Amino acid sequence: MDLAAQKNLRVGCAPDTFLGGGHQTARKLIDDGAIGTAGRGTPSFMCLRPRTLAPAPGFYYLRGGGPMLDMGPYYITDLFSCSSDRLGDGSGDKTRLERLITSEPLNGTMIPVEVATHVTGTLEFVSGAVIASP
Numbered sequence: 143m144d145l146a147a148q149k150n151l152r153v154g155c156a157p158d159t160f161l162g163g164g165h166q167t168a169r170k171l172i173d174d175g176a177i178g179t180a181g182r183g184t185p186s187f188m189c190l191r192p193r194t195l196a197p198a199p200g201f202y203y204l205r206g207g208g209p210m211l212d213m214g215p216y217y218i219t220d221l222f223s224c225s226s227d228r229l230g231d232g233s234g235d236k237t238r239l240e241r242l243i244t245s246e247p248l249n250g251t252m253i254p255v256e257v258a259t260h261v262t263g264t265l266e267f268v269s270g271a272v273i274a275s276p
Contacts (some may be wrong), residue, residue: 157174159216160223174226180224183273187217192246193253203241205209210234221265221273234258 146153159165171177187209192199201207236255243251264274 154265155162158220162240165223169224170178179263180271182271183274185217185221185273187213191241193241196245197247199243199245199248203253203255203257205256209259210257210261213262224267230266232261236260 143153145151154161172180192202196202202212203208206264235258237259239253240254243249243253262275264272266272
């Protein structure tokens, strides 16, 4: 931080999403016109179930958690960085009212699901491109 201040630089960090090399490379290819004009897209985020991996995954299914609030901001930020100017609409639902933890040490414990675990939405970009999640 001291070196950054001396050189009048900013310091930032993030998971390998918005500021990561893969996404920055994709953004450069889009900006350079390497793929032509983007017209439509379908983003998806899927992961192994937290209840099978995390030692205490209950937070993921409670108010204030869930896939949209836990992981969604990274990918929505990435999409907005590509000149999205408007969020169309969205909706979500719970696919189950409770989940079975299969990771240790809580293996066999049922936990309540309070949040949407399936979320969809639409983004409209300045260019006119529209991205809709399935």
